[in-house]
Amino acid sequence: MSEFKNKIALVTGAGNGIGRATAVALSIKGAKVIVTDINKTSGKQTVDQILSDGGKAKFYQLDVSNSEQIKNVIQNIFKEQGSIDFAVNNAGVGGKLEGIHNLNIKDWSNTININLTGVFCCLQAQIQCMLKKRFGRIVNVASMAGIKGVGGGSAYSASKHGVLGLTKSASIEYGAHNIRVNAVCPGFIETDMIKKIPIKILEFSTHINPMKRIGNTKEVADTIVWLLSNESSFVNGSSMSIDGGYGNV
Numbered sequence: 001m002s003e004f005k006n007k008i009a010l011v012t013g014a015g016n017g018i019g020r021a022t023a024v025a026l027s028i029k030g031a032k033v034i035v036t037d038i039n040k041t042s043g044k045q046t047v048d049q050i051l052s053d054g055g056k057a058k059f060y061q062l063d064v065s066n067s068e069q070i071k072n073v074i075q076n077i078f079k080e081q082g083s084i085d086f087a088v089n090n091a092g093v094g095g096k097l098e099g100i101h102n103l104n105i106k107d108w109s110n111t112i113n114i115n116l117t118g119v120f121c122c123l124q125a126q127i128q129c130m131l132k133k134r135f136g137r138i139v140n141v142a143s144m145a146g147i148k149g150v151g152g153g154s155a156y157s158a159s160k161h162g163v164l165g166l167t168k169s170a171s172i173e174y175g176a177h178n179i180r181v182n183a184v185c186p187g188f189i190e191t192d193m194i195k196k197i198p199i200k201i202l203e204f205s206t207h208i209n210p211m212k213r214i215g216n217t218k219e220v221a222d223t224i225v226w227l228l229s230n231e232s233s234f235v236n237g238s239s240m241s242i243d244g245g246y247g248n249v
Helices: 017-028 040-052 067-081 105-133 154-177 192-196 199-208 217-228
Strands: 008-011 032-037 056-061 086-089 136-141 179-186 239-242
Touching: 008 017, 008 067, 017 032, 017 040, 017 056, 017 086, 017 217, 032 040, 032 067, 040 056, 056 067, 067 105, 086 105, 086 217, 105 136, 105 154, 105 179, 136 154, 136 217, 154 179, 154 239, 179 217, 217 239
Parallel strands: 008 032, 008 086, 032 056, 086 136, 136 179, 179 239
Antiparallel strands: none
């Protein structure tokens, strides 16, 4: 029997892209997937896709820029579902592409609030629930930009570096409580977010990538599921690159 069978798996930003692919992958493994997204329409589309394939899923609307809403929604999920066994903190934004000298403080704050503070608040609420069961597996979705600097993307890069710091700190604090926390660092992946990147940058990145292509969401989702599974039982506080080797160039 799958270790995910009938367990509760929460995915933020599951309305599309990596979040949707991860929600689907977890449902295939037998988990009941809690789909959360700020967009009710896309979130419910993910639920419908899972249900049509014979899986189990439920939608909760969640805006990760709202710390109080995060706390209330996750508490309600735990109360209504009886557990939160697995969590994937994926919701995020690309932020505005702008040089540091021109970046508006509001744009900086918005990116940090969603990508870093949002992950912190989700992580905090999830761990509070998991401590009650003395079991939990969490994966935070960072980025290649959390390892390397990004010209014109300082806020995004800083937020993703912060996510890796959170991941490492949480792994130290809660490993003894049977709660593992890891992160993934996707490179250029076929999602809506990539559409905002200038085509010249994408073409150059693909050219220098050892695998000569852009990744797909299933490749990221499958890695996330592995990190949540018993197959990675001694992996804790790790940040796994999923970039085709781009980070080594």
